[in-house]
Amino acid sequence: MAHTASGRSLPGFGLSLGLTLTYLSVIVLLPLSALVLKAGGATWTQYWQAVSDPRVVASLRLSLLASLAGAILNLVFGVLVAWVLVRYRFPGQKVVDAIVDLPFALPTAVAGIALTKIYMPEGWIGRFLPFKVAYTPLGVIVALAFIGLPFVVRTVQPVLEELDAQEEEAAACLGASRLQTLRHVVLPPLVPALLSGFTLAFARGLGEYGSVVFISGNLPFHTEIPPLLIISKLEQYDYLGATAIATELLFISFALLFVINRLQPKPRKGASHG
């Protein structure tokens, strides 16, 4: 039997919570508070000027929209990949399964350069496309889709494996069309995993730097992302400006992730009989 969250059968709530908070503080909160403190050195006017700079706003908008688009793409195709990997047996399946993880393993700069080569107007794919991909916001989306794929596949895959294919047959016997079966039988149990995968891919997209800077071309107001702006401000010793953008990105990300996590349906409580 798995232990429940209330976990009365294992002692040590105080100890484990203490460790959790200490670890989170040292690894996550401390660097972030340093950031906020540094930004706190600025006056409100200075801060407002830094974050409301049209160039910064444009970059934030690009980052948010491209991350959203990339995460949605991954949501659709990630589920498809997971479905194929779980439901079918085909030669080379293990290889395909391993390929899914490559975006995690590859240094992002390498991925960025490779994608740029392929999608630039003379590139392997770029030359066949009637529109430009590299050096446009579309390129940013392509890079983020590449980076985020494993998140959706790896969160959905185990849940799909747990699904009982006989439930789908039962639905068919009861007269449900294929679409109704998908909508009412397959998708509902996947929702939490879909949401997790989407959130992870989205969050990763907001913070991604390495792969995007190569393919985007970094044109101010057009294809420039906030992390790049931060780096360039740092290079000009404008620490206040850099931390201001960073905190802004931080707050927006946190707010969005918080909202998405709140969307998670609560697991239904049910005592199961043996």
Place this chain on the structure above:
Amino acid sequence: MSIHVDSVSKRFNHFVALQDVSLAIPEGQLVALLGPSGSGKTTLLRIIAGLESPDAGEVRIHGDAKPSIHTQRKVGFVFQHYALFSHLSVFENVAFGLRVRPRRERPSKAEIAARVQKVLAMVHLDWAGHRMPDQLSGGQRQRIALARALAIEPEVLLLDEPFGALDAQVRAELRQWLRRLHEQTGLTSVFVTHDQEEAMEVADRIVVLHQGRIEQDGTPQEVYEKPATPFIYQFIGQVNRFRGRIRDGAFQVGETSVSLAGPTPEEGARVEGYLRPHELDLAVDLSPGALPATITRIQSLGPLARVRLSAAHDQSDLEAHLSADELGQLSLAVGQRIFVKPRRLDLFPDTSPRQPADGDWVI
């Protein structure tokens, strides 16, 4: 509705699941498809349901050809492991088949609620509508699965090892209950089982499958009393087997000649004789047609005694069932050498590879 299966064949890669199977089930019958695993019984049921398509042949329900599950909606199917929608409440599970109907055929909310309550009452679970499936026991879940199948008012009801996942006591209860439900609804029903007792107890008719073919098709009594093949003798109930040869119009087993009633196979044929344990008489003294054997175990169970023996001519195991009274009169003991006499025998050609020991007595 009646079900017609016409020369259906099905292969999975190199495995032949069904070979040229034909079966007609009249309206209102409760039929058991009985067979060991791999006999094709579940495949046949799934083809009738439209969950698999046959490689050759066709299935008609009430005369209509039914090529695929998605072109019909009048089959109630119950799975061995329930296959309830785990994210839906019991009520929603049962209502599912009504809710997915096209808008113009869909009953109103109130009608759906009334229909769901009605079938839940039929399975004695009308109190469970708001529970989730994982809050119910196995037997209760299977009854919900049955209610869900009945809610769509199916023309036929198909059950795939419906009690296979349940423990013995619940299984026995549900069998009785399924039989009563069948008498109430009168639905043409087919269920798959590998449990011969279950088939005997519940079904009007038993179809025995073996290696993708129908081996016998008859009432439980016919299948038990007149098994059509050695396979069925061994699969259904307990059986004793004697191997021998036809000599001088009698069945020669070891050095004993057993006289035969009825038609005799041709002279010299190698045959196997089958009989049930209660058809084997025990005697302390030798009489014509009796074979020597040694008692290996005596087991008394209330009014019935089981005596296990080892035949003297080939050391094969035999079993005799007799009443406790008879056992008392014979005053038998383990290790005692006595005589067994078949009261009747069913003869089949012996197709097993010839054994070297046969040469000792055949010349």
